[in-house]
Amino acid sequence: MTRAPQEPLTTAQQELYDWLADYIGTHRHSPSIRQMMQAMGLRSPAPIQSRLRHLQQKGWITWQEGQARTLQLLGDMVGAAGIPVLGAVAAGGLVTAFDDVQEHLDLAPVLETRGLFALTVNGDSMVDSHIADGDVVLMEPVQDPQRLRNGTVVSALVAGSGTTLKHFHRQGATVVLEAANPAYQPIELPAEQVEVQGRLVAVWRQV
Amino acid sequence: MTRAPQEPLTTAQQELYDWLADYIGTHRHSPSIRQMMQAMGLRSPAPIQSRLRHLQQKGWITWQEGQARTLQLLGDMVGAAGIPVLGAVAAGGLVTAFDDVQEHLDLAPVLETRGLFALTVNGDSMVDSHIADGDVVLMEPVQDPQRLRNGTVVSALVAGSGTTLKHFHRQGATVVLEAANPAYQPIELPAEQVEVQGRLVAVWRQV
């Protein structure tokens, strides 16, 4: 999640920014200055240049000088993933109503991490860690299993058996794979029989 | 989640496509043909044109003719969210190891839905529905509360109180907001005192 630390805009600037966000969200690439000009109903590129310069100074956009169609929106980095986080909600009781945007949910930093992979969860052995059957877990490849902290959720390949999602614990030369469900017994194995494949980064559940 | 239904590529085409995916993922905009030329170590734009044409014919890319830097990758739509789903994992016991990519996790369709907003969960009233304290829930605005199915998870604004995340039930003119935690009592209210703001679309938990 990232903040959106920008200064306020004039109506003309806001109008351009909104149109840019919509255009880029639809076309997946930046328009040219003359396209913006037409969309704003103008007949000269100068006003667009001016607005762009102001949007840049105020930290809303950026681009590579001299290069065509290299505009980037900074407000909601991905555009697609720019979802406003309106506030805290629920509890047991009731919390105060939210009114305006507090920050922006930006999944990009996570999703951009190279090498990430995802697994579909099958079964209920991790329910007490709030990972349910059918959830998709995003995993980060683990280079050095020695540096894993005990308790980390990992996907591990057990020699001759299969892959499982469990809490990881190391006890000397032994590795314990512990479920988050009292119905399942911890699996205790020599370290060399367990290949840790990935570390849990995020849980995604689509309803 | 989307498939990637494309014809096979030659090594040169694959090399270009991979570089494009990396470049666009990093810079968020398409490079120019001459930038591709340099990146591929070539000294003429013609080979790039050729590769691009083939990539287009095989359904991997597209662009708007005559317009600079309007290239789009079709393979994994967002690029950033193109995370391979390797297979099912865990259960109580062990499942077979995965070997190759089965499908791609594509968050774009969800994240592109206009009007989505997110809320930070505060409290443990929904733990039995695997929504934990600190999770971020993605909500879709609800236009017509009449069409909500009973049991749907909604964020609701209770008149004079605040916003809460609960299971939604309608009983005639009465609305029942039910927690997923036996420690909390259902809230029963006249329908006009409850304003349903959004419907749960997805749960995101970053570790």
Next chain:
DNA sequence: GTTCGGGCAATACATTTGTACCGTTCCTTG
């Protein structure tokens, strides 16, 4: 009033950029 900044129009210009054309080489397929 004066000043200053934002916004618009018009014009100009050097680059960038997509595209086309020609010829060559290399490899695979028949």
Next chain:
DNA sequence: CAAGGAACGGTACAAATGTATTGCCCGAAC
């Protein structure tokens, strides 16, 4: 061997494009 496709180099050109400059208008601030 011949034929075809893919790839590469070189060149050329019209159009698209970013950018700079000048002048004008308007409203807010002083």
